Amino acid sequence: MISTAHSISLLVANRPGVLVRISLVFSRRGYNIDSLVVSPTLDPNFSRMNIVAHGNPEILMQIIKQLEKLVDVVQAKDHTNMNVVEKELALIKVRCAPEQRTEILQLCDHFKAVTVDMTENSMIIQITGNSDKIDAMKSLCQKFEIVEYIRTGKVIMLRGEDKT
């Protein structure tokens, strides 16, 4: 069965239980949620959810419809291959001796990443951008010892004047 990654954005009523209802739709149809970002919109009564999930594209159409059917979901959209800005943020903690710092800082410079914490033998790199860029940075950091690594998951916004 074909499995592809999809970026889905949801506008939901900011109510208890809404996240469970949404995740149940994904799991029931065999979809794995890779990442999930939730934040309130300008109107605090609503939240925006961005979900990246893997699965069969035909089933995704159904998932979108079943999400829209939920009473608390105002809108559900698949933004895969659409004209959207997709960004995420990652924190990478690397172990590095003082003599390795320059090389890492050069990497940071190249990727427009910043260091947000530094000790004698470690630093935390903060990087933002699209997923490929973060993957590349992570891969280069593997030359050093990565102690910890976390990413926020994608946030998505439609380009142009219209709302996502």
Next chain:
Amino acid sequence: MANKTLSGAEVIIECLKREGIDTIFGYPGGSAIPMFDAILDSNIKVVLTRHEQGATHMADGYARQTGKVGVALVTSGPGATNTFTGIYTALMDSSPIVVLAAQTTTPNLGKDAFQECDTSGMTFAAVKHSYLVKDPNDLPRIMKEAFHIARTGRPGPVLIDLPKDVTAGACTAPFTDQMDLPGYKIPTYAPTEAVEKAAEYLKKSKKPLLLVGHGAMISGASRQVRELAEKLNAPVACTLLGLGTFPTDHELSLGMLGMHGTVYANKAVLDCDLILSIGSRWDDRITGKLEVFCKDAIKMHIDIDPAEEGKVLQPDVFMCGDAKMVLEQLLPLVSKLDTAEWVKTCQTWKKRFPLTYPKQGGLRMQHIVQTVSDLTKGNAIVTTDVGQHQMWVAQYFHINNPRQLHSSGGAGTMGFGLPSAIGAAFGNTTGWPVCSFSGDGGFQMTEFELATAALHKLPIKIFVLDNKYLGMVRQWQELFYDHRYSSVDMQGNPDFVKLAEAYGIPGLRIKRAADAERMIQKALDYNEGPILIWCECEKEDNVFPMIPAGAPLTSMITEQPKTQLEKPTGST
């Protein structure tokens, strides 16, 4: 209206009254006491059931009978978990019920308090929507929303999880008609282009078939379905839950289609050049092997639920909307089709392949069902349990009216028959008797509701069609599993007449076909309340026609096969 002095429970009861509720089904417990206390001061009738599952099936039966919302009121913990089967049954058949489930106090939530259970958490997947109320002031809005959601669009169960401090606490919020449901959409008319496209396809069709499901009945589209069928001159097949939306005795009717449908309905499905589903969801028991179902026919689908589009199959036209409204859009766009030949073919099939069963041997369930249908002239409300008898009721009872047959279709819930008959009896305004048909297996799952039927002297004719087997499973084991009967022998069945009598209900016993008519007439003539008719039937009878699960419709078996069959590929 301000209601400073009202408790949460009193507000709930007042909201029920405002929703026009006069009867609810329930079972109390510690956390539910405030609500059961408040209801004493109202004129709402509380039907005390013997189990919470019964309460939900009764609410469901009441809803199916009346088209109104059925209400169940239960306590927390096991009281709530006992409703899950009923909630799921209502979801699968789009039946509007509201379940008011009491809960421990809010500070106790999540602390494993006595009879605490994460009711709303456990039921997310089985409800249309649910609420966990934390503030009594939310009650007026939530009650309004709950009934609105249960009854509108594609109806379904709504659960309200009600902590005891919320029902016992004070509510100062006014009663309201305001709802806050920004994400809730109710489809009405379908997009004009879709309906026009459907009309175009119909014009070209020589062999159209209408497939009528529960959605058509729920939307009250019975008249429109008939108008469309007669205007087009198109034959009509119904799903189990669609039966009655189009009269079974109509000359264009092909009865029920699907796994145990009529030969002629399934032949029509195989041979039609266009199929229009009106409020049916292409259930696997209708389509059989999906890849070959109506392979070369145009498929059109009317459904109020947008998520039904393409769920099972991708139709050529999808008309999202209320069945009645969409048919009213479609009717002016269509005219009589050149279908005389097609209708004649279907009539020939009807004559050549009638429903039939062997007349020799012991008492047959088919015979009982047919006799009840004949003696009542089809004028009875009918409920069934699940299994062989259910299919025979669908085949042999002349269901000619919407909301006449209540059966657990989607969920296939054994134990549904008797409690749903009780619920239907409370909502029944037809003057007809309620005939409840159950097998010996399903009946014993909720038989204790005999007490509820007896207490309220409900005019229910309770037919226990006893073959001392879980007949449908036994049939599969016989046909597909080399006669290896496993856990289907119902050894230990009680004397059902004595059982009824223990509840103060008279019982009759039929053992021979020759006695059936006389005994059934006796039961129908009884006017003092419920009566149980124990029918000791042929033990190893099989339901035919039958399409093995997952097989194409062409694999239909119409009589006892001579050889062992392959194990079915479909799940059920």
